Amino acid sequence: MAKKKTDDIVFAPRGIGEESDGVVQKGVDLPPATKKKHKALGLSEDDLKAMYEQMYLQRRFEERSMQQYQKGKFGGFLHLYIGQEAISTGTVFAFDDKDDIITGYRDHGWGLCRGITPKEGMAELFGKATGCSKGKGGSMHFAKAENHFWGGYGIVGGHIPIGAGLAFANKYNGTGKISATFFGDGAVDQGALHETMNMAQLWKLPVIFVVENNGYSMGTAAKRHTVAEIVDRAKGYEMKSAVINGMDVFSVYEKMKEIADDVRENSKPYFVEIRTYRYRGHSMSDPQKYRTKEELEEYQKIDPILKLKDYILSNKVADEAFFTEVEDRIEQEVLDAVEFADESPFPEVEDMYDDMFVEDNPYFHV
Ligand SMILES: Cc1ncc(C[n+]2csc(CCOP(=O)(O)OP(=O)(O)O)c2C)c(N)n1
Ligand SMILES: [Mg+2]
Secondary structure (H helix, E strand, O other): OOOOOHHHOOOOOOOOOOOOOOOOOOOOOOOOOOOOOOOOOOOOHHHHHHHHHHHHHHHHHHHHHHHHHHOOOOOOOOOOOOOOHHHHHHHHHHOOOOOEEEOOOOOHHHHHHOOOOHHHHHHHHOOOOOOOOOOOOOHHHOOEHHHOEOOOOOOOOOOHHHHHHHHHHHHHHOOOOOEEEEEEHHHOOOHHHHHHHHHHHHOOOOEEEEEEEOOEEOOEEHHHHOOOOHHHHHHHHOOEEEEEEOOOHHHHHHHHHHHHHHHHHHOOOEEEEEEOOOOOOOOOOOOOOOOOHHHHHHHHOOOHHHHHHHHHHHOOOOOHHHHHHHHHHHHHHHHHHHHHHHHOOOOOHHHOOOOOOOOOOOOOOO
16 A cells, blocks of 8 residues: 655644745735725714724733733733634624624723723723623623624624524514624634525525634634635525635725625625734743744735824824824723723622523522
8 A cells, every 4th residue: 555645734833933035924815905095085183093902902902901800900811803803893893883793702992993992991801890791701701792893702603693693683673784794814713604605695694703813713824624615615606705805994994894785785694804913822831833933924924903193194184193192091991991801899799690691590500
């Protein structure tokens, strides 16, 4: 029997050290960014400034969260969204405020974009009663249902059917709203996604399935954990699809607006792959042996926040004084949030079973 070549053994670990000729391994290949300027996209100067504020808030909120975690102010998981802020921001600007959004555990940026205040967010991380989920959810369960942000889920892919359920409710009740369900590249081979895509297409639900492909599922590169192009999953369900450059807020805004309009008008699902990169580890205890410093630096060079700042300055939408004011104000807001969280009380023991789905007998297994 012919000896199997090493190359054929697909489960062999690959990654660092295999790059040749000094070429830096890349977690994701980004499609070209839009060339349109803000006016052509229908964005005002005030919109650009608000987008910058929003992205900067997400970044500083998480940098401070990380510090507080390292100081031991709270424990558990902490998955940072740093690097991916153009996706939440571009999408929220493209959507109507009443459209429903649901995501996985990398949820802080989404929550802030949908009106969770830094105080409510930080207090949630600290497990305090003043948090957006009353301190009982923590990092992975930010939510603000009144602003149509439905969380924050810990099971990879587990919330995808809920996103379609929101779309079903919107269609059934004739609200005219759409829903979007965001998940990572690690979720694309979960059965829940495929069962949901099938039903969503069959029932013509106004839902957008969005993969935030940041190139890694924990420490496993997407190139090692999934076959073919992620976006091509749509073909099996005859679903419309798109690939977007997630390191550029204008590109996210432009395409997500187009897609939202299409889904709203035609009541049919869409599958979108937004390519991006996370700068920090998967969670807080990640030695990051699966990637090189050089790779990270490649993406930091095209940081979406710095890119928007450069655009604003070079197009004379605002000057340096604007950035100093915004950055100082946000820094103070985040520091105030830390103080607020620190001083807030923990939830009371008697409130433990409030807001739970099962009311009669909270002791499920008795
Ligand atoms: C069903 C399930 N399996 C495994 C896990 C453990 N787990 C948590 S996060 C994660 C990686 C998911 O990566 P990806 O979907 O790419 O999202 P990212 O962390 O990159 O945002 C895994 C395997 C889980 N939470 N749920
Ligand atoms: Mg990922």
